[in-house]
Amino acid sequence: MKLNLKIWRQKNKESKGAFEKYEVLVNEHMSFLEMLDVLNEQLIDSKKDPVAFDHDCREGICGACSMVINGRPHGPNGGTTTCQLHMRYFKNGDDIVIEPFRARAFPVIKDLVVDRSAFDRIIQAGGFISVNTGQAQDGNAIPVSREQSSKSFDAAACIGCGACVAACPNGSAMLFTAAKISHLGLLPQGKVEHLRRTQDMVKQMDAEGFGFCSNIGACEAECPKEISLENIARMNRALIQASLTSE
Amino acid sequence: MSLSGIFLMLFLIVHLLGNLQLLRDDQGMQFNLYTYFMTHNPLIKLISYSLYFTIILHSIQGIYLAWVNRKAKGSKYAVSTNTSDSFFARYMIHLGLLILAFLLIHMYQFWLQMKLGAVPLVKYPGHEHDFQDLYTPVVEVYSNIGYVVFYTVSMIFIAMHLIHGFHSAFQSLGLNHKKYNGLIRSIGWLYAILIPLGFAILPIYIYLTQA
Ligand code: SF4
Ligand code: FES
Numbered sequence: 105m106k107l108n109l110k111i112w113r114q115k116n117k118e119s120k121g122a123f124e125k126y127e128v129l130v131n132e133h134m135s136f137l138e139m140l141d142v143l144n145e146q147l148i149d150s151k152k153d154p155v156a157f158d159h160d161c162r163e164g165i166c167g168a169c170s171m172v173i174n175g176r177p178h179g180p181n182g183g184t185t186t187c188q189l190h191m192r193y194f195k196n197g198d199d200i201v202i203e204p205f206r207a208r209a210f211p212v213i214k215d216l217v218v219d220r221s222a223f224d225r226i227i228q229a230g231g232f233i234s235v236n237t238g239q240a241q242d243g244n245a246i247p248v249s250r251e252q253s254s255k256s257f258d259a260a261a262c263i264g265c266g267a268c269v270a271a272c273p274n275g276s277a278m279l280f281t282a283a284k285i286s287h288l289g290l291l292p293q294g295k296v297e298h299l300r301r302t303q304d305m306v307k308q309m310d311a312e313g314f315g316f317c318s319n320i321g322a323c324e325a326e327c328p329k330e331i332s333l334e335n336i337a338r339m340n341r342a343l344i345q346a347s348l349t350s351e
Numbered sequence: 352m353s354l355s356g357i358f359l360m361l362f363l364i365v366h367l368l369g370n371l372q373l374l375r376d377d378q379g380m381q382f383n384l385y386t387y388f389m390t391h392n393p394l395i396k397l398i399s400y401s402l403y404f405t406i407i408l409h410s411i412q413g414i415y416l417a418w419v420n421r422k423a424k425g426s427k428y429a430v431s432t433n434t435s436d437s438f439f440a441r442y443m444i445h446l447g448l449l450i451l452a453f454l455l456i457h458m459y460q461f462w463l464q465m466k467l468g469a470v471p472l473v474k475y476p477g478h479e480h481d482f483q484d485l486y487t488p489v490v491e492v493y494s495n496i497g498y499v500v501f502y503t504v505s506m507i508f509i510a511m512h513l514i515h516g517f518h519s520a521f522q523s524l525g526l527n528h529k530k531y532n533g534l535i536r537s538i539g540w541l542y543a544i545l546i547p548l549g550f551a552i553l554p555i556y557i558y559l560t561q562a
Contacts, residue, residue, distance in 0.1 A: 110429075123429065175430030201430045208425040271434070273441055274420035315423030316416050318443060319519040321435035334527050341525030 105130060105196035109143065111155055112203045114212050117219075121212065123201075132192040136179060137162060137169060139191055156215040162187040164328065167263030170270070171216045172203040177267035177326045185265065185328040205266055207275035209313045220266050222312040223280060227264075229308035230301035231284045233294050246292050259286035261329040268323030268331070274315030279323035281309050282335035289342065299346040302339055352416065353523035355409040356516050360542070362402055367549045374556060379486025380475060386485045390465070410451055417444035439515040446512040453505035460492055461485065493557035502554045506547035513543035 107128050114121030128143045137159050144154035160168040169186040173179035179189045194200065202216065210218040262283035269277050285302050288294030294301070317336060324333045369389065372382045389395050433441065464470050465483055472481040492498050517539030521527065526535070 172428060172430075175428055175432035176434065203428055203430070206424065206426050206428060208423050273424060275423035275425065276420070313423055315420035317523075318416065318420070318440060319437065319515070319522045320440040321437050322433075325434040325436070333522065334529075337522055337525045337527030339525075340523060344525060 105132060105191070105194070107139070107194065108197070108199045110199065110201045111215070112212075113155070113215055114204075115214065117211055117213055130191055132190070132194075134191045135162065135187055136173070136189040136191065137187050156213075156217050158217050159187060164188040165263060167265030170205045170218060170220070170266055172205060172270060174201055177205065177270040178265070178328050182325075183328055183330050185263075188328075205270035207266075207269045207272075207314070209275065209277070210266060210269060218266075220264075222314070223264050223266060223277070225312060226277065226281055226305050226308045227284065230297075230304035231288065233288060234297065235293070248291060252290050256287055256290035259283045259290070259331065259335055262287070262327075262331050263329060265328060267326050267328060269314065271322040271326035272315065272317075273320060273322065274318055275313075276317045276323070277309050277312070277314040278317040278336050278339070279327060279331055279333070281305050282339040283331045285339050285342065286335040289338070299342055299350065302342040303346045303350065306339070306343060352409070352412045353520040355405045355412060356520045358401075358405045359409060360513070360517065360520075362405075363546050367546055370553055371549065373486070373489065373553050379484065379490070382486050382489075383473065383482045383484055384475070386465075387482050390483075406454065410447070413444060413447045437515050437519070439511045440519070443512065443515060446508050449508045450505065450512055453501075453508070456501075457505075461488065464488060490557055490561060493554040494561045496558065499554040499558045503551045506551040509550075510543050510547040513546070514540065517542055 107130065109126040109128060110123045111126060112121055113124045126143055126146075128139065128146065130139045130142055134142070137157070140155060140157055147154045158168045158170050160166040162169075164185040164187060167185070170177070171186055173186065173189070178184060178186045179193075181189055181193060204212045204216045205218045205220075209222045210220055213219050260283075262280060264280060266277075266280065268279035269275055272278075285298075285305060288301065289298035319333075319336075321333060324331065369385055370382075372385055373379070375381045389399075435441075439446065465485060468483075471484045471487055473484040474481055493502075518532075518535050521535050
């Protein structure tokens with residue numbers, strides 16, 4: 105099938121960038137990234153600069169494949185990353201607009217690639233548990249209830265892709281940060297530092313220039329791992345509790 | 352934002368209950384007696400000052416939030432979509448500013464006139480002192496079709512603001528629970544429609560009965 109692409113091209117962080125139009129012939133079994141590979145082959149053959157885009161696992165687990173497809177991060181399908189989006193969801197002759205994630209804290213490096221290291225710094229600020237190294241503990245030594253472990257696991261499904269920030273009109277990173285905080289804080293090993301972790305990670309999140317949450321819910325709607333807003337409420341509770349009780 | 356919003360939502364209920372006395376067929380006596388009580392009771396005075404403060408606080412918070420968030424987003428997408436299920440959430444600042452403009456006009460029309468003593472006085476049997484006859488300027492304003500439309504449209508903006516604001520306040524305070532979310536949403540919708548509707552009935556009713 106033939107597609108009409110309009111892709112954001114930007115040389116580097118400093119340059120302005122603009123859309124460019126391309127035509128590409130692909131088959132419906134390709135993934136969206138393979139479609140871009142085909143385009144890049146064409147561009148390289150004609151001695152043009154290929155479109156830069158982030159990708160790694162191509163199986164929906166690394167969170168690298170950031171782009172906004174027809175106004176939606178990771179494209180039109182719910183609960184799907186760009187690499188798992190297949191061309192059969194498009195029709196012959198479709199127009200597809202591809203843009204980079206947009207947020208001040210995610211500056212564009214080149215074309216569709218944005219710098220998401222702000223997420224790494226949020227994790228560094230508190231996304232860990234403090235344990236002594238040494239012999240591994242007996243896995244069953246600390247009882248964990250089924251409900252807590254499921255909820256924690258749901259939050260741990262966050263792949264740090266940043267689609268939540270990209271979807272949010274406020275450029276807020278609340279869903280990502282809340283997912284990480286819930287993932288650790290719901291388990292006994294992480295509970296100990298839950299309040300302090302929440303404060304530290306939220307502080308870093310604000311310092312990175314992400315916006316405030318106004319409960320729009322676009323993050324939840326666009327998250328490829330369907331992380332729930334419930335996590336943000338849990339983080340808000342911890343923040344309130346921490347601000348009332350911390351010294 | 353959420354706490355100031357909740358205070359304002361509670362105020363709206365009281366304000367509406369008080370204003371419904373305009374519907375009584377007594378030339379505004381009950382309403383004016385109520386107005387006197389509301390402007391002379393020391394406890395109510397204290398609440399009024401907290402109210403002025405909260406209105407200003409909520410406005411400043413909202414404008415600051417919108418300003419920071421606009422900066423945080425940076426640039427916009429070429430193709431825009433609205434996939435979240437809270438439609439009005441994206442327009443809170445616009446609705447808020449419209450409501451603020453309404454509020455300024457509304458307070459100029461009634462509150463300021465009373466404070467300046469530009470309201471006629473009346474006497475009621477059994478009371479020594481004069482009462483400010485707020486009922487008369489209210490009827491005057493609501494006899495003007497332009498103002499009736501203005502008030503009604505403003506109430507629609509308030510309804511839209513509340514549809515998001517109600518459940519959003521709960522989420523910000525961390526109150527999100529599968530068992531209660533449906534209930535919060537439903538009460539939110541009911542509140543957001545019934546309260547502005549109640550307010551909107553007043554100018555319409557007065558306009559129709561005066562005509
Ligand atoms: S919460 Fe969802 S959208 Fe945000 S980073 Fe994690 S997986 Fe991506
Ligand atoms: S490339 Fe890893 S999630 Fe898409």
